[in-house]
Amino acid sequence: xxxxxAHPVPHLTTALTxxxxxxxxxxxxxxxxxxSWFRCQWHTTPAPFYASVDLRNAGFKIAPVxxxxxxxxxxxxxxxxxxxCIQAIQLAVEKSGGPTTDRxxxxxxxxxxxxxxxxxxxxxxxxxxxxxxEVRIGSLIPDLEGPMSIELNSGEKLELVPLSxxxxxxxxxxxxxxxxxxxxxxxxxxxxxxEGLEQPVVPPLALGWSTRLKSVHFGYYQQVAGEFAERxxxxxxxxxxxxxxxxxxxxxxxxxxxxxxxxVDALLRQIQRKYDEYGVDSKPFVIIKADKGTYxxxxxxxxxxxxxxxxxxxxxxxxxxTKEGQKITKVIIQEGVYTHETWGDANTVAxxxxxxxxxxxxxxxxxxxxxxxxxxxxxxxxxxxxRLAFDECCITPDKHQSPDAHPNRFYTYGVIARLALLAAAxxxxxx
Amino acid sequence: xxxxxAHPVPHLTTALTxxxxxxxxxxxxxxxxxxSWFRCQWHTTPAPFYASVDLRNAGFKIAPVxxxxxxxxxxxxxxxxxxxCIQAIQLAVEKSGGPTTDRxxxxxxxxxxxxxxxxxxxxxxxxxxxxxxEVRIGSLIPDLEGPMSIELNSGEKLELVPLSxxxxxxxxxxxxxxxxxxxxxxxxxxxxxxEGLEQPVVPPLALGWSTRLKSVHFGYYQQVAGEFAERxxxxxxxxxxxxxxxxxxxxxxxxxxxxxxxxVDALLRQIQRKYDEYGVDSKPFVIIKADKGTYxxxxxxxxxxxxxxxxxxxxxxxxxxTKEGQKITKVIIQEGVYTHETWGDANTVAxxxxxxxxxxxxxxxxxxxxxxxxxxxxxxxxxxxxRLAFDECCITPDKHQSPDAHPNRFYTYGVIARLALLAAAxxxxxx
Numbered sequence: 001x002x003x004x005x006a007h008p009v010p011h012l013t014t015a016l017t018x019x020x021x022x023x024x025x026x027x028x029x030x031x032x033x034x035x036s037w038f039r040c041q042w043h044t045t046p047a048p049f050y051a052s053v054d055l056r057n058a059g060f061k062i063a064p065v066x067x068x069x070x071x072x073x074x075x076x077x078x079x080x081x082x083x084x085c086i087q088a089i090q091l092a093v094e095k096s097g098g099p100t101t102d103r104x105x106x107x108x109x110x111x112x113x114x115x116x117x118x119x120x121x122x123x124x125x126x127x128x129x130x131x132x133x134e135v136r137i138g139s140l141i142p143d144l145e146g147p148m149s150i151e152l153n154s155g156e157k158l159e160l161v162p163l164s165x166x167x168x169x170x171x172x173x174x175x176x177x178x179x180x181x182x183x184x185x186x187x188x189x190x191x192x193x194x195e196g197l198e199q200p201v202v203p204p205l206a207l208g209w210s211t212r213l214k215s216v217h218f219g220y221y222q223q224v225a226g227e228f229a230e231r232x233x234x235x236x237x238x239x240x241x242x243x244x245x246x247x248x249x250x251x252x253x254x255x256x257x258x259x260x261x262x263x264v265d266a267l268l269r270q271i272q273r274k275y276d277e278y279g280v281d282s283k284p285f286v287i288i289k290a291d292k293g294t295y296x297x298x299x300x301x302x303x304x305x306x307x308x309x310x311x312x313x314x315x316x317x318x319x320x321x322t323k324e325g326q327k328i329t330k331v332i333i334q335e336g337v338y339t340h341e342t343w344g345d346a347n348t349v350a351x352x353x354x355x356x357x358x359x360x361x362x363x364x365x366x367x368x369x370x371x372x373x374x375x376x377x378x379x380x381x382x383x384x385x386x387r388l389a390f391d392e393c394c395i396t397p398d399k400h401q402s403p404d405a406h407p408n409r410f411y412t413y414g415v416i417a418r419l420a421l422l423a424a425a426x427x428x429x430x431x
Numbered sequence: 432x433x434x435x436x437a438h439p440v441p442h443l444t445t446a447l448t449x450x451x452x453x454x455x456x457x458x459x460x461x462x463x464x465x466x467s468w469f470r471c472q473w474h475t476t477p478a479p480f481y482a483s484v485d486l487r488n489a490g491f492k493i494a495p496v497x498x499x500x501x502x503x504x505x506x507x508x509x510x511x512x513x514x515x516c517i518q519a520i521q522l523a524v525e526k527s528g529g530p531t532t533d534r535x536x537x538x539x540x541x542x543x544x545x546x547x548x549x550x551x552x553x554x555x556x557x558x559x560x561x562x563x564x565e566v567r568i569g570s571l572i573p574d575l576e577g578p579m580s581i582e583l584n585s586g587e588k589l590e591l592v593p594l595s596x597x598x599x600x601x602x603x604x605x606x607x608x609x610x611x612x613x614x615x616x617x618x619x620x621x622x623x624x625x626e627g628l629e630q631p632v633v634p635p636l637a638l639g640w641s642t643r644l645k646s647v648h649f650g651y652y653q654q655v656a657g658e659f660a661e662r663x664x665x666x667x668x669x670x671x672x673x674x675x676x677x678x679x680x681x682x683x684x685x686x687x688x689x690x691x692x693x694x695v696d697a698l699l700r701q702i703q704r705k706y707d708e709y710g711v712d713s714k715p716f717v718i719i720k721a722d723k724g725t726y727x728x729x730x731x732x733x734x735x736x737x738x739x740x741x742x743x744x745x746x747x748x749x750x751x752x753t754k755e756g757q758k759i760t761k762v763i764i765q766e767g768v769y770t771h772e773t774w775g776d777a778n779t780v781a782x783x784x785x786x787x788x789x790x791x792x793x794x795x796x797x798x799x800x801x802x803x804x805x806x807x808x809x810x811x812x813x814x815x816x817x818r819l820a821f822d823e824c825c826i827t828p829d830k831h832q833s834p835d836a837h838p839n840r841f842y843t844y845g846v847i848a849r850l851a852l853l854a855a856a857x858x859x860x861x862x
Contacts, residue, residue, distance in 0.1 A: 031563060032533065032560075032565045034563070035562070035564070036533045036563065039530045039531075039563075040530055040531065042530070043530035080511060081514065082827055083512065083824040086826055086827065087515060087518055087519065087791055087826065088518065090466075090791075094470065099471055099473070099474035100470075100471065102463065102467045129830075130826070130827055130828060130829075131466070132462060132463055132465070132466020132469075132470075133467075360518055360521075393514040395514050395517055395561070396514055396561055398561075
């Protein structure tokens with residue numbers, strides 16, 4: 001895991017903290033009610049095995065902008081919370097596979113050169129090992145003929161074992177797992193070797209990007225945020241990014257542009273109305289991204305409907321395919337949420353990413369970058385950012401302190417992240 | 432919680448670490464097998480709500496000597512593991528009362544002057560509060576007419592609310608709990624107000640000292656240790672204190688002395704045979720203690736059968752009653768396990784105490800004392816000791832390090848403590 005940073009709490013540099021302060025106050029005051037509500041929700045709709053949620057804190061609202069059900073980045077978590085992860089893994093495995101689950105195979109992404117990603121797989125493997133399970137890394141790399149050992153920058157080693165199949169059971173070499181843990185978002189499609197297995201696969205294949213749509217996720221999120229907001233008697237917009245979606249786009253052929261323009265325009269007006277209501281003196285913007293697939297190529301920012309028209313050939317090419325090279329035919333147009341958390345000097349932007357195992361929050365980290373504008377997407381191609389582990393694990397609210405004190409701000413992050421997790425749980429339940 | 436000590440790991444100062452090293456090696460090597468076994472055990476026999484287990488590390492064996500099902504001392508745990516406790520409490524409450532449990536009343540011991548104990552109740556209350564439950568302290572103090580606020584040495588306040596009953600529901604003032612959490616060992620007897628409640632009471636009343644017997648617990652422990660030892664192919668004596676018991680003793684009338692003498696003598700011979708087998712060059716001793724009730728008055732050390740005969744009137748008086756003033760009529764005679772962990776200078780003795788919530792180990796502390804001999808009982812009347820929070824939470828074994836490295840030694844402590852917890856789980860299942 002990452003080295004523990006000295007001062008891992010960015011500052012909120014905005015005067016527009018009226019509604020946020022109110023939100024944080026309500027969340028701390030009604031903590032018992034919130035946890036009670038979550039307990040019932042998880043009982044009805046169990047959480048996926050794990051998730052990371054990217055949040056944006058605009059000072060006047062806090063909202064999730066991406067929910068990753070095959071999280072990487074375990075190497076960025078605070079090592080102080082290792083035991084918390086171990087305990088949460090024990091619980092999540094028992095819930096997924098029952099008490100007789102002893103052997104787990106992790107199926108990671110197939111790229112072998114991203115040592116940074118593989119370091120995360122290594123940390124995940126070690127956590128599962130420490131939690132008391134036998135664990136192997138089973139690779140989907142097509143031409144892998146035998147075990148491959150990769151030396152990581154940390155000096156640790158990771159052994160990838162090719163997956164094979166015998167009837168309806170998958171195995172990694174001689175190792176026959178009781179549970180298959182996917183850490184591969186299936187952007188490249190559904191691997192036949194994992195279909196129709198007798199062993200449980202978690203999260204289920206259908207939560208991969210070969211079938212999942214962001215617009216469906218944010219549809220469920222809207223529902224969840226609405227119920228939560230009603231319970232706390234707050235405006236759901238304070239925790240929910242508005243969105244619209246367009247199907248059947250062809251960026252290269254400029255097909256579907258009219259639909260995008262209409263939706264971008266309508267969404268910008270909707271945001272402006274909320275900005276007016278709360279006296280927010282900023283320019284609304286939207287993020288347009290592929291409805292399927294991880295962040296990557298197909299992400300753009302628009303401040304007006306014209307921005308969609310004015311795409312040059314290079315930009316259209318960039319929007320036309322995902323990073324896996326698949327054609328983008330559907331997009332989601334999401335309210336852009338300003339990042340008003342800064343780190344060190346005022347030009348350094350910080351975005352919180354919260355991690356959950358089962359329904360337990362186990363910490364997170366900040367993505368920090370000092371070159372981009374507050375409205376841009378920090379998780380974009382070619383960009384570099386630092387990661388700063390949270391000093392707090394997000395589950396230790398302290399009513400003796402002010403609602404925006406560190407343990408309470410992180411608790412709020414944990415609550416909003418769990419709302420996104422609950423949306424994913426409903427996606428899973430309705431597969 | 433306690434301030435985090437700088438170097439909280441006592442040293443093992445003994446040459447007799449052959450069998451221990453072997454035990455620690457086996458435990459680290461077979462960690463996955465051990466955890467698999469525990470998972471099945473907890474599935475069959477759920478753990479009590481919480482427990483603390485006093486261990487003794489003799490260098491050649493590690494064994495539990497007391498299992499407390501109504502633990503105090505939460506204020507001595509390492510604050511770094513607060514989140515681990517919170518997560519474990521969420522799970523333990525759900526297992527005890529189901530997902531709709533929102534309101535919890537803690538029923539503590541009735542002494543109001545032991546501010547040290549009340550500090551533990553305060554920490555337990557805060558942990559439950561942070562875990563997202565409404566919590567009150569419901570007092571059994573007979574003459575308490577309304578809420579009483581007690582200011583603790585930490586500056587925190589604790590409000591005791593008198594318990595009342597309406598038909599089969601108990602309440603603390605207007606607060607009607609969904610779950611009653613006992614933190615009272617019932618040495619003073621079964622309180623009628625808690626009998627036959629419609630609300631679940633955890634741990635169950637029958638696990639209090641008004642009915643429980645140490646000899647029954649250690650009988651189950653013997654069974655558990657035997658099964659565990661067989662699975663790991665080790666001698667169960669390395670983790671199990673031998674014991675015998677005597678019923679119907681009257682120390683004042685010198686009745687039952689013959690039975691005690693016979694058992695003390697037989698037990699000392701049994702220990703000597705094991706010492707011979709392992710080449711332990713120490714003098715065997717036994718601990719005689721009340722079979723019911725917490726540690727207190729009725730505890731003595733004997734190195735020979737004659738020690739029982741030679742009790743003077745003062746010693747007999749001390750042995751005749753528990754600290755609650757109840758007559759001792761049954762005793763357990765347990766193999767004395769030397770304490771070979773020392774702290775700082777070689778005359779300072781350290782005994783580990785491990786804490787569990789549900790079946791999750793959440794840390795512990797060392798009782799440290801620099802005046803007593805290695806064969807005496809550190810938890811004895813009038814004695815003073817320091818408490819040093821564990822630096823490790825006992826669930827993060829590290830196979831890259833030697834079997835006796837800190838995370839691994841603490842992991843071993845957590846394993847042995849869980850064996851005692853499993854014995855308590857079997858007691859509970861067979862009530």
